[in-house]
Amino acid sequence: MDIAVIGTGYVGLVSGICFAEMGNHVTCVDQDINKIEALQNLASPIYEPGIETFMERNVQAERLKFSSNLIEAVRQSELIIIAVGTPSLPSGEANLQYIEQAAGEIGRAMNGRKIVATKSTVPVGTNEKIRQIIAGQTEQPFDIVSIPEFLREGSAIQDTLHPDRIVIGLDNRELEATMVELHSSFTDQIFVTDIRSAEMIKYASNAFLATKISFINEISNICEKVGADVTEVALGMGKDPRIGPSFLNAGIGYGGSCFPKDTKALIQIAGNVNYEFQLLKSVVEVNKAQRYKVIEKLKQSLGQLNNTVIGIWGLSFKPNTDDIREAPSIEIIEALIGLGARLKLYDPVAMGKFKDSFDHPSITWCANALDAAANADAVCLLTDWQEFKEISLSQLIYVMEQPILIDGRNVYSKEQIEGAGLHYYSIGRPEPIPAFRSQVHVG
Template structure:
């Protein structure tokens, strides 16, 4: 098939590369000329392990190209994918400005009957609206297919080829069969639904995973008060096949481009149909409070953070990505700065993005060891392997006060104690037993 993918952000680029890899002719289109120029050189605008190698391979074999001219790209095109951003608006709803603009451009350049696949995450009812919106602007028949993405940043290449399912929603049975053929070489189970069901599957899946995270974080907070260890509790729970171990890792909450945006959007969708989604409100509230957990603990420990220096290790919302959207590290840094502390920080790949946001308000370091030097404490926020495998004895020797607050439970507490480091990990009730102050939410 000849396929055009509109949008070369995270979803669009991974989708386009993957479709080329399974044998389709793919042209990815974006209005950003500089980005297209870089993509033509196999330089990815996102940090995603393995993607540049696949780009280069498929450009060289003639199956993948990048253009700014949509009309030129659509020559002999069979299927169009819409993969533009739907950022969150102030009220929590999805901003559909970009997808409507892309849909208008498609309507103006269509020269024949077309299947339009929506990869963008959109509220329930949007695909049906787009069907009418586009059809009113073109004499050619339009068939809309909802094909939500389930990619995890950092392992997106693996997810696109070894995912659990491919969801396709449409009214047109012929379009569904065509899309089943398009996706056949992924060899992943395909589940076909109505348009609205496909849209809801995306939001419901992310909201459920966010719920698991907030739930286990609440259990971690109880563990601190009771003497239980959340790591042991999570492992024991995860052995139950009805529960599973995925997303039961306690910490400082979720972030990134999907969970915060999708939970807020689903809450707005519920509100639009006059349904009060109490559970999801609690999930979001718990996550907001969890972002404050480590700093509140530090305030309880030191009393006053003013004029103290802290290291924040990790800036990306998770390892193997440079994405800092809704990252807990940014919340922690802002809280520390508000308390009058000096902040030193390090991340293997997200420094450039963070500098755009934080400017010269923090000190950016070249290594984790440099970041902890002469500090009164360190916050472990992103579990990069480079950070979790730090030489603890060297860190202790460099620090003024040997205190580490672990927001991802990625260190062995016995090794910390052996290195002479006072160690606090979320959900570690043994720490609380040895202290006389109360757990701080």
Template sequence: MNILVVGSGYVGLVSGTCFAELGHKVFCIDIDEKKINSLQSGKIPFYEPELADLVIKNIQSQSITFTTKLAESLNQADLVLICVGTPPKQTGQADLKYIFQAVEEIGKNLTKYTVIVTKSTVPVGTAQKIKKIISKNYNGEFDVASCPEFLREGSAVKDFMNPDRIVIGTENQRASDLSNELHEKLDCPKLETNLETAEMIKYASNAFLATKISFINEIANVCENVGADVEQVAEGMGLDTRIGKAFLRAGIGYGGSCFPKDVRALHHVAGQTGYPFQLLKAVVEVNNQQRWLFYKKIKDELKCLENKTIAVWGLSFKPDTDDVRESIAIDIIEKLVEDGANVKAYDPEAMKNTQEILGDKIQYCFTADFALENADCLVIITDWDEFKLVKFENIKSKMKTPLIIDGRNMFDGEKLSSQGIKYISVGR
């Protein structure tokens, strides 16, 4: 099939590339000329494991092309996948301006029957609004569909190629058949629903995962008061197949471009319908509080932060990505700087993106080891695997004081203290 992907960011680029790999002919467009220029020469604008090789392979086989011109590729496409951003407004509501801009342009340039599929995460009712906008601009036949994307940054290609499920929301057989044909080669359960249900499944899924994280973080906070170990509590809970192990890792809370905005957006949608979603309100509050409870551990240990040197490991919102959107590291570092500390930061991939936000407020180090030199404390914010490889002897010999405050429970506290390193983590 011929597919036009609108928006070549994380979701658009990964989806487009994977669909090309699965045998479709893909045109990826974006309004960001710089991004398209770099993609045309095979350069990926962000870090995502496995993606670069796949993009280059599919450029070479001419299965994927990148352009800024929507009209030219639109009239060749059987399906259009909308993958533009849906950032939060101040109120928490999803800002749909990029969706509507894209859809208006699609409507103005349609020349034949096409299915317009939304992959972006959008509030319930958006597909119907898309339909109206296209109808205003185009008299011919078309359909809309909702196939929300569930990939995770850091394992996006793997997730896309091996999904747990595919949700296909449509209004009629023709759109359903074409949407099914698009996903034919992906072997997983395919759930067919109406448009509204498909849109809701995505929000409900992210809100539930965020709830699990806030839940285990509250358990961790209680564990600290009663002398229990949250890691073992989570293990004991996770062995129950009704609960499951995933997303029960206590820490400093969730960040990133999806959970914070999607939880707030669902809370907002519910409120607008007259239903106050109390559980989600608490999920957000607990998540916001968790980073400051962690910060208090740093303050309690160091007392005064003025002129203290703090090594920070991990800047991205999670490992294996360079994405720092709503990364908790940024909040923690800004507060450390405000309190007078000198921050030496290291991240395997996210230094450039962090520098765009924090500028020269902090020192950027080339290695994790280098960040440790002369530090009064090491603060771990993102659990990159490479941090596990750093030798404990190095930690001790390089730091002014061998003190680790770990927001991701990466290490075994007993092992570290037997080597003379003070180790403070979350919920144990």
């Protein structure tokens, strides 16, 4: 198909590249001219492993191009995908400003029958608003489709090329064959439903995953008080197929552009129909409190934090991305500065974005993990980058003022900690970590 993708953030850019990879002709559109010029020079505005290789291959094959001309892109396309941002308003509701703007511009540009699909995460009923906006701008026939996106930053391309399922919401069943055929090159696990249910599936999925994270973090807090090991508890729970092992990693909570935004938005969606989503409100509160476990453990190990030097490993909300939106590191760093600590920060890729949005005289920017640990009274691991998992912990005692390591992601095993000479604190695990785990096989 000839496809126009409106918006070149994570969802739009990755979706456009992957549709081109499957043989479609794709134009990615953005009103930010500087971003388009960078893309035309094959420079990605987002950090995503492998993305520029895919960009270059599909541009050279003339399946992918980038433009700021929305009118031309819409008129040359059969399918227009809306993938603009829906950031949170102060109330927690999704800001639909960019959705509404894109819909109006699409309507004014239409020159024949089109399919308009929404990949942005939007509240239930938004696609109906999109339909109304477009209809108010054109007499051309068109159809509306909802195709919520489930990619994960850091593995976005692989998640898009090899999804576990694709959800397609439509009201015109005559479109089903076309939309299924378009996506069948990715997977045969395609679920077709109505538009409102498709919109809800996205929010419900993210809210459930956020709930699993907050649940295991609550369990971790109990484990610390009763002497159990939350990593063992999670492994045992995850072997139950009704529960599964995913999203049961205790730590300092979730962040990023999806879970915080979507949980708050779903609470507002419920509130708009006079329903109080008590469970999800608790999930949000638990997550907010969990990131301060690092502060508690620093106080436990150092006492007062004024004039202490704290090394920070990891700024992005998760590894393999430079995204710092709603990253736990932000609130932790703000709290430490408020307590008078001096900070030494390091992240493999997110330093630039963090500097752009957050700087302070108490912060020193470091070149590597050991540099951040040098002369520090404690080091806090906040993002589980592979680089940190592979570091030789035995080196820390030679560079740190006090050999205290706060592991906010439960990265290290007992074997890695033993012999390193560190005072090691993790989340939901007793100190020291239990010596071993045995697998008992009954034959």
